Amino acid sequence: MTAPGGAVAAPGAAHAAQPLVTIAVVPEGTSPDDLGSLRGSAVGLLNPGLGDVPADQTWLDVSQGSRAFDSSYDTPLNELAISAEKAIPWEKVRQRARRASPDLRPGLLATTLAAAGLETVIATGTDGPALMGVNRAGRLTPLQAGCAPEICPRALEIRSTTLSGATELARSRQKGQLLIVIESPPAGSGDQLSLAIAGPGFNGMLTSESTRTVGYVLTTDLAPTILDYFGIDTPKVMTGLPISSSGSAIDYEALDKLEGRYQQVGKRRGAALLLPILIWALLAGAASALSRGRLARVAVEFLALSVILLPATLLLTASFSPSLGVERALATLLPAVVACGLLRLLPGFAPLAVACAVTVGPYAIDMLAGSVLTPKAVVGPNPGLGARFYGIGNELESTLMILTSAGVGAALTAWGGGLDRRRAAAAFLFAGLAGTVIFAAGRFGADVGAAIIFPVAAVIAATFVLERPRLAWFGVIAALVALVLVAAGDALLGGESHFLRSIFDGSPGDSTGQVLAHRLEETASSFTRLSRLPVTLVALALIWFAWVRRDRIEEWLKPAPALRAGLIAAAVGSAVGALSNDSGALFIQVGVLYLGLLIGYVWAAGGHLTDS
Secondary structure (H helix, E strand, C coil): CCCHHHHHHCCCCCCCCCEEEEEECCCCCCCCHCCCCCCEEEEEEEEEECCCCHHHHHHHHHHCCCCCCCHHHHCCCCCCCCCCEECCCCHHHHHHHHHHCCCCCCHHHHHHHHCEEEEEEEECCCHHHHHHHHHCCCCCCCCCCCCCCCCCCCCCEECCHHHHHHHHHHHHHCCCEEEEEEECCCCCCCCEEEEECCCCCCCEEECCCCCCCCCCEEEEHHHHHHHHHHHCCCCCCCCCCCCEEECCCCCCHHHHHHHEEEEEEECCCHHHHHHHHHHHHHHHHHHHHHHHCCCHHHHHHHHHHHHHHHHHHHHHHCCCCCCCCCCCCCHHHHHHHHHHHHHCCCCCCCHHHHHHHHHHHHHHHHHHCCCCHHHCCCCCHHHHHEEEEEEEHHHHHHHHHHHHHHHHHHHHHHHHCCCCCCHHHHHHHHHHHHHHHHHCCCCCCCCCCCHHHHHHHHHHHHHHHHCCCCCCCHHHHHHHHHHHHHHHHHHHHHHCCCCCHHHHEEEEECCCCCHHHHHHHHHHHHCCCCCCCHHHHHHHHHHHHHHCHHHHHHHHCCCCHHHHHHHHHHHHHHHHHHHHCCCCHHHHHHHHHHHHHHHHHHHHHHHCCCCC
């Protein structure tokens, strides 16, 4: 094994300066400012889990270096008991984790250390935090009273203490040793935790490649950090990455704002998304009814453009994190004002093309800039939930693909009358290629699903523009090629999207087929989840209605063949996304919303005010 500092040490060799790594858990309510007083420490926030997980799950996530959504577990942890030497009932814990995800290995950290001849001990008074040191068999090694480090060497020691106790640990820490201080999580709140690390190379604000956010790391990053300290390779099933630090001064105000915004993101989705759409729908309906249909066309165009522009507005508000009232007002008023301006200044399908570009463009720019704003956007990947901290999430993956396809089709319809079919097809292919690189590559959008749906949509659109729909199956080849190229790009450029490990590397004991089978199971479960079932059923009913009225819809689309190709591509891309993504129902819901509005815009812009 490789000892800290790069020196080679024999497994089991005694270390006079043991413990080399200490994890100290301090009481709930300890702030980053409090931990900043620890000598020689870097400070940040720690995400406790995926969803509102209980405290014991947070500690288990540390022990396994990976985690799953709270909704993935079929049984709670409230019956888990921790004795001095064992967690009980451990076999149920392992089975519970296995059912949630094939990559979860509770106790993997201690077992990996033991395989390298390094001992993990649990100091008295640890209770739940002791789970960080449990091994794969559920065993704990308690610290014997009066057993000094020189007598009982240990590589990792886990203890609960007070803030003053942590201060003393930092003061007495020997050169080269690592001290990790974690705030104890409140019961099942999902609030971010305070974290400090003192040791070689740590100074300023904590960060990791898991989040690419200065001042923010994950529970799953702790195990890889400890293993990296000892020079031990991180097991493939550990999804976390070693923590580092920025070296800059600790900005406590920035940490406070970051924590506040992450808490807002998940809580504001309904208010900032559904409320504006409801208000616009009511306004459009009222205008149409009161004018006895004379304003129906404009009302539908207004509604479609407003909904398309909403994600762009929420990216704007992410830049200054306003109060709920201000964000709600901006989300309602700004898209409506811009939509009215576009309809006033531009004819036909030009407003639709501009609206799609205004939404897709800023998100693409933000991805290339390192996704500075998207994780803070209400429609973003929801970092407050613990799901993603950079790049795009499933909502944006679906939305941006649809708007890219429709936007190119609308632009070709509005301004591309002089282009031949080949050049129109090339426009779709170029947009699909750009979307794949920007939204799928690990260095940018880091969304593997985008490497599937963007190429599929681009090829489908190109074949329909060329009036050769039988070549649409080339979309499958394009998606496979894109997946390989994205994986190669991630490997060469160091992009971290967990793509290589989850698909190509697989997991010990799990074939790639088993990993894919698990993802398909998650896709199926998304359609039966009770919280989403009513909306999903409504979306499926609307799909059936559109199929029944497909001849009428086809009549509306015929005058705009490029836009027709874009909408067909968006529909196919949404269907493929629903089948290949672990949030399949979400793709159906988003697809029905936007495609319904886009078809309505085509009807309105084309002047089709006939009776239904």
